[in-house]
Amino acid sequence: MIRKTAITIALEHIEYEERIIAANGFISRDLFDISDTRPTFYMIGSMGLASSIGLGIALKDPEKKVFVFDGDGNILMNLGSLTTIGSLKPKNLVHVVFDNSVHESTGSQPTNTNFVSIEKIAKACNYNHTFTVKTKNNFEKILRKIKKLKGPIMIVVKIQQSDTERSGRINISPVGIKERFMSRW
Amino acid sequence: MKEVIQRKIFDYLLKNKIYNFVGVPDSTMKHFIDQGLKRNKILITTREDEAIGIAAGMSLYFEKKWEERIKSNSLVFMQNAGFANSMSTITSLVQLYQIPMIFLIGWRGFRENDAPEHTKIGKIQPKLLKALSLQSMILNEEDWKKSCDWALKLIKEGKSCALIIPREFVD
Numbered sequence: 001m002i003r004k005t006a007i008t009i010a011l012e013h014i015e016y017e018e019r020i021i022a023a024n025g026f027i028s029r030d031l032f033d034i035s036d037t038r039p040t041f042y043m044i045g046s047m048g049l050a051s052s053i054g055l056g057i058a059l060k061d062p063e064k065k066v067f068v069f070d071g072d073g074n075i076l077m078n079l080g081s082l083t084t085i086g087s088l089k090p091k092n093l094v095h096v097v098f099d100n101s102v103h104e105s106t107g108s109q110p111t112n113t114n115f116v117s118i119e120k121i122a123k124a125c126n127y128n129h130t131f132t133v134k135t136k137n138n139f140e141k142i143l144r145k146i147k148k149l150k151g152p153i154m155i156v157v158k159i160q161q162s163d164t165e166r167s168g169r170i171n172i173s174p175v176g177i178k179e180r181f182m183s184r185w
Numbered sequence: 186m187k188e189v190i191q192r193k194i195f196d197y198l199l200k201n202k203i204y205n206f207v208g209v210p211d212s213t214m215k216h217f218i219d220q221g222l223k224r225n226k227i228l229i230t231t232r233e234d235e236a237i238g239i240a241a242g243m244s245l246y247f248e249k250k251w252e253e254r255i256k257s258n259s260l261v262f263m264q265n266a267g268f269a270n271s272m273s274t275i276t277s278l279v280q281l282y283q284i285p286m287i288f289l290i291g292w293r294g295f296r297e298n299d300a301p302e303h304t305k306i307g308k309i310q311p312k313l314l315k316a317l318s319l320q321s322m323i324l325n326e327e328d329w330k331k332s333c334d335w336a337l338k339l340i341k342e343g344k345s346c347a348l349i350i351p352r353e354f355v356d
Contacts, residue, residue, distance in 0.1 A: 043278075046274050048234070049234060052230075052237075060243050
């Protein structure tokens with residue numbers, strides 16, 4: 001499964017009124033390329049902070065589910081956020097980590113998820129439910145399953161690198177992204 | 186700064202519609218933080234950039250949605266060493282997306298005989314604020330209210346700013 005496939009599957013299981021915060025780099029770009037019909041918060045820059053921005057939103061609006069689309073490189077830069085999330089335990093936060101074990105956006109340099117399990121770290125940080133999936137079927141199964149579960153939830157989606165396909169830049173300005181996101185409360 | 190003033194500053198900002206107080210502790214403002222903890226209004230994070238990320242997320246929310254919309258304004262507190270940690274997040278999140286917030290920053294290295302790790306960053310702090318085009322005011326015990334009003338006015342106008350608490354004593 002490549003990232004675009006995984007993101008497409010995830011979108012099929014996220015309700016329109018639920019929130020998506022997408023990490024910078026190819027995660028945001030792929031999501032934008034697949035579909036931009038929701039008021040997604042595309043994080044451009046501030047690498048590592050998608051989970052923190054998502055946490056802030058989840059705490060403020062606890063009745064609405066917040067999905068963070070993260071990458072392995074991204075979350076490794078902000079592992080402390082897992083302890084904050086695990087301490088505050090927002091029940092509406094779903095943390096999806098697309099893990100290809102490389103920093104693909106910067107030229108596919110290796111990350112430490114080759115050696116260390118992010119799922120295990122999340123579990124140790126008091127996430128209520130954690131999963132690792134490797135196949136499309138399994139990912140779909142877990143996405144259906146979590147609808148009934150209380151967060152914080154982490155799903156690590158093991159993906160392959162996708163060297164051949166490159167999504168373009170997001171053509172909405174950062175202020176435009178923010179205003180669109182805020183207009184939907 | 187005196188304990189009683191620090192506590193007053195917290196209550197004043199809370200009363201004036203700062204809804205979120207997120208940050209990394211600093212002994213220079215420990216009574217401010219303690220007042221917030223007592224009121225169950227403080228979120229302590231692991232790093233300053235994380236605090237800014239959470240505060241930014243919170244500030245995307247409206248406290249009142251229907252009649253007059255009130256933005257959920259945030260304050261992020263930190264040491265000046267932490268301010269140095271935050272540069273990239275301030276430029277690529279707070280300023281890029283124009284998500285206004287108040288930064289409350291301790292100022293160690295303000296006195297020359299402070300601990301050595303604070304000397305350099307304390308010296309360049311005003312220049313760093315200027316380089317970021319982040320307007321700032323130094324809080325003092327006499328007219329702290331004026332500085333707070335200035336910050337509250339700016340955030341209402343959608344601009345970020347910094348309030349600085351100098352470290353008057355050396356321990």
